[in-house]
Structures are given as C-alpha cells and as structure tokens.
Amino acid sequence: MTTLHTLAATIAARKGADPETSWTAKLLSKGPEKCAEKFGEEAVEAIIEAVKGDRARLTAEAADVLYHLLVMLAARDVTLADVEAELARREGTSGIAEKAAR
C-alpha cells in the first residue's frame, strides 16, 4: 500500500472517532464546508511557497494539501480509488487534445 493509500484508510477510519483526540475527526465533525475551507487555506499556503521557491517549505505545504484534500474528499464520501479511476480514464489523453475536443 502506498503512503497515500494508508493515509486515506486512516482518514476513513477516523469518521466517527473522538474529535478530542483526532484532528481528522475534529475536522470531519465540522462538515464538508469547513473541510473545503481548510483545504483552500492549505492550497494557498502551498501556492505562496511555490512562488517563493523554497523546496523544503513547499514540500511540507504540499503534504498538508494532500492530507486536507483527502479529508475534504472523505467528507463527501469520495474515495482515493474514485479519483484514481478518473485519472486512469484520462491517461494518454493530452490536455491540449482534450481542450480542442470541447
């Protein structure tokens, strides 16, 4: 299992856990809107680090983004497997060709 899959499984297991002891459970208990807001904040922090060009800080912020993306997806019952299936569907289709076909 990849780290991302392990993390997604941990997040899924946190549904209904005690918000006093789990950050994930705390976020999920606040609802999908709050999870989405948190994801947005973390994405902006990653954008700032990408613009600044600090690799280590961007790496750390990217990890925050991936974690909060998985929490946001879990809040709407979308699994990592769902996202992977969509990515697999797109495999081999250039973004240039896809845009031209719209």
Ligand SMILES: N=c1c2ncn([C@@H]3O[C@H](COP(=O)(O)OP(=O)(O)OP(=O)(O)O)[C@@H](O)[C@H]3O)c2ncn1[C@@H]1O[C@H](COP(=O)(O)O)[C@@H](O)[C@H]1O
């Ligand atoms: N990967 C993470 C992870 N990444 C970030 N975070 C938490 O997300 C929170 C972000 O909150 P804040 O926005 O306040 O933090 P911040 O952006 O650094 O702070 P500010 O700059 O905004 O002040 C922090 O408490 C981080 O510790 C995470 N919390 C948990 N995980 C994983 O989820 C698992 C389950 O965690 P629990 O649900 O807490 O058991 C853990 O074992 C980890 O594997």
